[in-house]
Each structure stands twice: as structure tokens, then as C-alpha cells.
Amino acid sequence: MPHILAVRDIVKTFSHVRAVDGISFTVQRGTITGLLGRNGAGKTTTIRMITGIFMPDSGSIEWGGAPGGGTFRDRVGYLPEERGLYKQMKVVEQLLFLAEIKGRRAAEVRPLIDRWLERFELVEKRDAKVEELSKGNQQKVQLIGTLLHDPELIILDEPQSGLDPVNMVLVRNLLRELKDEGRTILLSTHMMGEAEKMADEIILIHRGKVVLDGPLEEVRGSFGLNTLHMEFEGDGAFLETLPQVKHAAVSNNTAEIALTEGGDPQKILEAAMGQLRIRKFELAAPSLEEIFIDRVGVETLAAEEMAR
Amino acid sequence: MKKMIVVFKREYLQAVRRKMFIFMTFAFPALMAALMVIPSFLMMRGLGEKHVAILDGTGKLHDAYLHPVTRTPRTDLQRMQQRREVPQAMQFDYVDHAADPKPYLARMTQRAKDGQLDGVLIVPSDALTNPESHLKYYSRTATDFISQERLSSMTNRAVQRFRLQAHGIGPDVMNQVMTEMTLDSVQLSKTGEEQKGGSANFFVGFVLCALLILPTIVSGLDVMRGIIQEKTDRVVEVLISSVTPSQLLIGKILGTAAVGLTQISVWLVMLGGISIYGAAVISVAGINLSQFIRLQTFIYFPIFFILAFLTYVCIYAIGGAACNSDREAQQLIAPITMVMFLPWFILVVLITNPDSTLSTTFSMSPVFGPMTMYVRTLVSDPPPIQIAVSIVVSIATIALFLWVTAKIFRVGILSYGKRPTIPELWRWMKVA
Numbered sequence: 001m002p003h004i005l006a007v008r009d010i011v012k013t014f015s016h017v018r019a020v021d022g023i024s025f026t027v028q029r030g031t032i033t034g035l036l037g038r039n040g041a042g043k044t045t046t047i048r049m050i051t052g053i054f055m056p057d058s059g060s061i062e063w064g065g066a067p068g069g070g071t072f073r074d075r076v077g078y079l080p081e082e083r084g085l086y087k088q089m090k091v092v093e094q095l096l097f098l099a100e101i102k103g104r105r106a107a108e109v110r111p112l113i114d115r116w117l118e119r120f121e122l123v124e125k126r127d128a129k130v131e132e133l134s135k136g137n138q139q140k141v142q143l144i145g146t147l148l149h150d151p152e153l154i155i156l157d158e159p160q161s162g163l164d165p166v167n168m169v170l171v172r173n174l175l176r177e178l179k180d181e182g183r184t185i186l187l188s189t190h191m192m193g194e195a196e197k198m199a200d201e202i203i204l205i206h207r208g209k210v211v212l213d214g215p216l217e218e219v220r221g222s223f224g225l226n227t228l229h230m231e232f233e234g235d236g237a238f239l240e241t242l243p244q245v246k247h248a249a250v251s252n253n254t255a256e257i258a259l260t261e262g263g264d265p266q267k268i269l270e271a272a273m274g275q276l277r278i279r280k281f282e283l284a285a286p287s288l289e290e291i292f293i294d295r296v297g298v299e300t301l302a303a304e305e306m307a308r
Numbered sequence: 309m310k311k312m313i314v315v316f317k318r319e320y321l322q323a324v325r326r327k328m329f330i331f332m333t334f335a336f337p338a339l340m341a342a343l344m345v346i347p348s349f350l351m352m353r354g355l356g357e358k359h360v361a362i363l364d365g366t367g368k369l370h371d372a373y374l375h376p377v378t379r380t381p382r383t384d385l386q387r388m389q390q391r392r393e394v395p396q397a398m399q400f401d402y403v404d405h406a407a408d409p410k411p412y413l414a415r416m417t418q419r420a421k422d423g424q425l426d427g428v429l430i431v432p433s434d435a436l437t438n439p440e441s442h443l444k445y446y447s448r449t450a451t452d453f454i455s456q457e458r459l460s461s462m463t464n465r466a467v468q469r470f471r472l473q474a475h476g477i478g479p480d481v482m483n484q485v486m487t488e489m490t491l492d493s494v495q496l497s498k499t500g501e502e503q504k505g506g507s508a509n510f511f512v513g514f515v516l517c518a519l520l521i522l523p524t525i526v527s528g529l530d531v532m533r534g535i536i537q538e539k540t541d542r543v544v545e546v547l548i549s550s551v552t553p554s555q556l557l558i559g560k561i562l563g564t565a566a567v568g569l570t571q572i573s574v575w576l577v578m579l580g581g582i583s584i585y586g587a588a589v590i591s592v593a594g595i596n597l598s599q600f601i602r603l604q605t606f607i608y609f610p611i612f613f614i615l616a617f618l619t620y621v622c623i624y625a626i627g628g629a630a631c632n633s634d635r636e637a638q639q640l641i642a643p644i645t646m647v648m649f650l651p652w653f654i655l656v657v658l659i660t661n662p663d664s665t666l667s668t669t670f671s672m673s674p675v676f677g678p679m680t681m682y683v684r685t686l687v688s689d690p691p692p693i694q695i696a697v698s699i700v701v702s703i704a705t706i707a708l709f710l711w712v713t714a715k716i717f718r719v720g721i722l723s724y725g726k727r728p729t730i731p732e733l734w735r736w737m738k739v740a
Contacts, residue, residue: 051549078549084542088322100314101550145546 003064004029004153004184005050010059012045019045021208022059027153027186032179034199034216035188036288042208043188044081047157051078074103077151081158083142087131091122094130095145102149109148116144136167143171147178154178155186160194172198192288204292211295220285227290228257228265231280232272242271247293258290311551312559319563323530324570333571337578358426358455359399361415365406365433372466373400398455401425406433413446429459436470513659513686516609517679519572521652524617527568528624531561532637535628535717553714561621561710568617608685615702616678622709623648629717651679662688672697674705
């Protein structure tokens, strides 16, 4: 598959912190690629280098898009994590401006604006000033601004942060639709559950380095069926202490348990049946969250949590 | 280029549509006119009238106060002075003998407005014969220098005439002796033509420099706040992913400059309108502008105005790019502003010595150049080569400032936290 973007060994240091420490990956055309990691992993810095806001200290970023027709800058749509619009501008003027600085002509963008506003139920806010809108509506306006100039590559940094559940679904459906239209999306998020629902490819980064990457299904498959999803009645706290359990996330009436290498699910079931009423017992591929914890190591994460 | 125009357009339209801009553009000249007209108006209505009692011990000076000989104005300056003098009338109670001052002094402090005195002047009876004698003036305000000066000169002129007369000098000779000469100022230019109106150029220089500085400060602060606003609103991240920092900055600065120029054009048009309509404002000031302004003024004013404007606004832009809040930026920029407006503070020196080494050096140096050279073209005739050097130096300065700002901008734009120090700024410039 042809790639639209290739990031090669980029490094960025701020005073003494290596925010990005030799990250490489490619984004394949027509996919949704999830750039995953916790807050402070280096996702935003990576994206800022891709969008030309920062220059990498070393390494390179190659654009593999179709030649001709505007610069790389013009063919990327970027939704920053730190949202920002001119507060004093009217919605429609703001959107026109955002499209025009991407090299589009006002006349060709105007009809598109109306279509987008309709889709996001913002038609009556067309002439309102941005500062008069609710936070959610401001987000929508910014998202329209990201897509309005018909970009080949759409880069979204935490697109769902600050959205209510209804709008989260709206965004999720929109991204799928954009993908079906053949567009390429690079999605940066710390919400691994969301990424799991949308991404074709994932890049997992931690402390400025890629810890895992590849197609989502392959990544999950390579971990095998070593995860138990349980639902039960009773106090499941003891599950964490069982032999053959690598680590377990136990909450009220549910548990997600990672088994040790060669661990036998049957043994867990036997132990559990003694103390709990089992409602569901499922052997599954691990979630991204589980994979992430497995890769980075639960001790490291705990130590980092303490240091925060 | 296209994107720069987009930024320019946004900047211009947003600023011009603001209510504050519209208000300032139309209300400011009215305000200035009011400041010029109202005091003269009030003086003419006699608000400044003084009621003074003269106790003349000599008994001979009656005519000096009740029929004073006025000088015919010879120069614009004198005409202006008289305009200021005449409306501020004085009313005299003349007593032709050395009366007891006590009842008059009491009238100064009485409550009733009717018959109240503002001052009492005592002329001693030996005034005409004794050179050692003194005039004595009582008033409630010791700071009224204008009245004191006028009373002193009126009395002395009359006393001088009597003293001359005592030495047997007739009225014809006396008039010849007492008549002052007028100094006519003529400016000689390189081409040899004579130009009158040096004193008017002096004032015009001040007015036009003020007209340059005020919009510059307003626009400079606008650019600075605009840049900081973009940072605090986080718009800047979207902008910089779409346009280069230079495109953004040049667009912004030129956009703001266009706003300032629009405002000044409106003011000049209004001023023109006013002077055509009977010249209310101008005639009060006592200057007929059109008679004295030289043709070069209209050519050099826009050129040096734009150069000075861009130089100064760029300095404000650097402040905006380096700081994260208005307050920080003000602190950083305040001392710099003092230095960059240095020509304004020494304007009198520059205008009175337009071809001195100091003026020449200033007019061809960066930052100070445009304003100083502008003043020189107004009051003198600097060699074309110096004018050319000044223009080239200014353009280079502006280009350098834009480059520096763009560098600082790229690093400063997304770094939040405390204001950078000068060495840090230097480092930013090198890494960007």
C-alpha cells in the first residue's frame, strides 16, 4: 500500500527533555491510523513536527501524497489539541478565513460551508460570533475548519476531548465516513478504547519512543487469546492474587485479567467459581489498554504515576 | 503572497469594523478641534477678564491704561500672540493720585462679585524721576504672569516716554526711537529660491510628528496585543500549520499599517474639509497652513511616515512575539519605546539645527532615521543622497526586524510560561 506520510527517526529536545526520541512510522493512504500514548508521551510534539510548527532536531518527514496542486501544508487538515479560533469573528467569516489560508478561493468554499453547518446543526449560528457559541459548538466549528479545504490527510489531536457522548458518536461516524471517501486520517488520542473502535493501524508511543506499531488486528492477534473478560456477582478482589494471573483490572462485578505465559484459563474459572456467581466468562484477545500495559510494564507505569 | 494577502485582509477588515476604530476615527479630530477652539472661545467671551485698580502716584499715566498704543503685528508669531492677548481683556479703575491702598485691597477679598478687584497696581509718585523706584502689584494669584507682564510693560512704556520727554526729546524722535524692528525669516534653499514661513514650518513639524507618533503607538499596541491574543486564544497553532510565520507577520503588520493609514487619511480629509469651510480651527491657531507648507512635504510625508510607522510597529511585534501577556509585553517594550521615540524628545534641537552633525547622523541611522529625516526635509534641504541613504537604511532595518520577529515568533509562539530574557531570545533566534 502506498504511504502518504513517512516519519523517519525524528528527534525533538526541549531544554533537557527529549520529548520525541527517534520516532519512525508511515501512514498508509486511505486508513485511519491511531497515534496512541498517555499524556506527555510525545504525541502532540510529533504532530507539531509533521504540521511544520516545530522543526525536528534531526530526522525527516516525507510527504508521499499526489504531486502538484498546492503545498503539503495546504493538503493537510489539522485539528490541534489546544483548540483556538478568533473569538471576535463570525462563524462564517472564520471558516472562510481558515479555508483561504489553505489556498482555497472564497467563492468555491462558500457553498461547502453551508453544507457543513447544516450537517453539524449550526446553520442558525452562521453569523454568530465564535465567543457566543458553546464549547461543544466551537469544537464543531473548528472541526469544520479542519475539513473545509478538502484535505488529503486529516490530522486530529484528541478530537473527542471535551465532547459529550452524543457528539462523540457524531465524530466517530464522521471519521468512518471520511475514511470511506478515501481520505487518510492520523488520529492522536490517549483514549485507547476510542482508537480501538476506529483505527486500522496503530502506533503506540511511550516516552518519546514507538513501543509497538502495525495493523490493529495483527497487533492484537500476536498477543493471542490470553485475556479473560469476566462478569460476576460478589467481591472479585482476590482474582488479582491468583497464580497464573499477570495482572488484573477488577472493578464492581467485572474483571479483565491478563494471564501469564502458558496460564490456564480453566484454573482461574475453578478458583472463581468457589467464591463468585459467574455470569460471563470469555477468552479474548487483549484490549489496546491491556497491550499497552503489557508492553510498558505495570511496574514502570505505577512508578511513573507516583512521580507525577 | 496570496496567503499573506488573506492575513492582511482579515487583519484590516476586523480592525476597521471595530466600534472603537470608527469612534476614534471620527471623534478624535472633533476632540482635538475642541481642545484648540474652546480655550480661545472662552477667552473671547471674557472669562479671563481681570479687574485691576491702578493707584497712579504720578497722576500722569492715564492714557497708558485707558488708550494704550498697540503695536501692529508684523510676524505670524506676533499675530498669534496678540490673538491670545487681546481677548483676555483687562478692566481698569484708574485713580490719579497716591491714594490709600487699604480700601482697594479690601475690595480684592470682599465676597460680593460686584466691584470685586483681581489686583491693585501701585505706581509710586517718584516713578518718573527716580530710576530706583518700584512698581507694586497686589493680586490674589501670584502666578498670573501674563497680567503682571502686561501691566509692567504698559506702565514702563509710558514711563519711558515721560522720562525721554523730561530730557527734551520731542514726540517724533520719540516714536522713531521707540519703534521696534521686525525680523523677517527667509529660508534659502539649494535652488536659490526664497521661502518664507520658517516659524510656521516649526509648528507644522511638531504637528506632523505628533500625527506620526500617535497612530504608531496605537497600531503598535494593536499588533502586539493581536499577536498575544492569537497565542492566548491558541489560534496560532492552526495559523502556523497553514502559513509560514513570515507570511503571518508581514500580513498582520501591513494590515495594521493600512488601518493606521486609513485613519490618518480620514483625519487629513476632515482637516482639509474644515479648512475649506472657513478655516475655523486653523484661523484660531493663527496659521494659514496652505501658505507655508512646501510641496516636498506632501511627497516626503507619506514615504517617511510609512517607513517610521513600519519600523516602530515591527518593534512592538517583537514584544508581542516574545511575551505571553499584555503586561509582560508592556514591561519589555516600555524602555524600548523611550529609546525609539528619542527624535521626538529632542525635536526642538533637530528642528532648530536640521543640518548639524547630530541631526545628519540621526537621520541616516536605523530606527531614528525616518522621523529625523522627515523633520529635516521639512525645515531644511538635505542632500538627495542622504535622503536615499535614509530610505535604504530604513527598509533594511524593517526587513531585519521582520526576520527577527519571525524567528522569535516560531519559538515563542507555543512556549508558555515566564517572559524570556534577552539571552534566551538570542538563543531562540539561533535555534529557529
